Amino acid sequence: MDTKSRRQTRQRQAILEELRARRCHPTASELFQAVRGRLPSISLGTVYRNLEVLAETGQVVRMRDGGAETRFDGNPLPHAHIYCTSCEQLVDLDVVVPELAQLTGAEVVGFLITSHHVTLHGICDTCRNLLRNQES
Ligand SMILES: [Zn+2]
Ligand SMILES: [Zn+2]
Numbered sequence: 001m002d003t004k005s006r007r008q009t010r011q012r013q014a015i016l017e018e019l020r021a022r023r024c025h026p027t028a029s030e031l032f033q034a035v036r037g038r039l040p041s042i043s044l045g046t047v048y049r050n051l052e053v054l055a056e057t058g059q060v061v062r063m064r065d066g067g068a069e070t071r072f073d074g075n076p077l078p079h080a081h082i083y084c085t086s087c088e089q090l091v092d093l094d095v096v097v098p099e100l101a102q103l104t105g106a107e108v109v110g111f112l113i114t115s116h117h118v119t120l121h122g123i124c125d126t127c128r129n130l131l132r133n134q135e136s
Pocket of ligand 2: 025073
């Protein structure tokens with residue numbers, strides 16, 4: 001491997017490790033801040049490009065839900081999420097919905113189901129406490 005591709009591999013590995021170390025599903029810019037601590041010369045563009053490659057190869061998942069900016073998930077296995085509509089944090093929900101999981105590969109109202117993404121919406125503990133304090 002030449003120096004350039006070795007550097008690219010190291011960058012991609014660092015991005016993947018930082019993403020997998022988090023359960024908060026960061027945006028590309030949040031991840032850039034984290035990776036910069038390890039690789040100070042990395043650019044936001046490089047982080048974006050690597051996330052695209054990692055998403056295309058199925059190692060990370062581009063999230064369809066959770067605020068205006070695209071968030072990334074380091075866990076490619078199917079799992080549910082819960083989203084706070086107030087502070088926009090998106091966390092893993094360790095609840096299995098077996099009926100939904102069984103639908104993959106089945107036909108529903110004429111659609112062949114290829115995958116499913118469950119995201120519950122709500123208001124987190126911290127936000128609810130803040131709201132309560134504002135009211136009193
Ligand atoms: Zn919240
Ligand atoms: Zn997740």
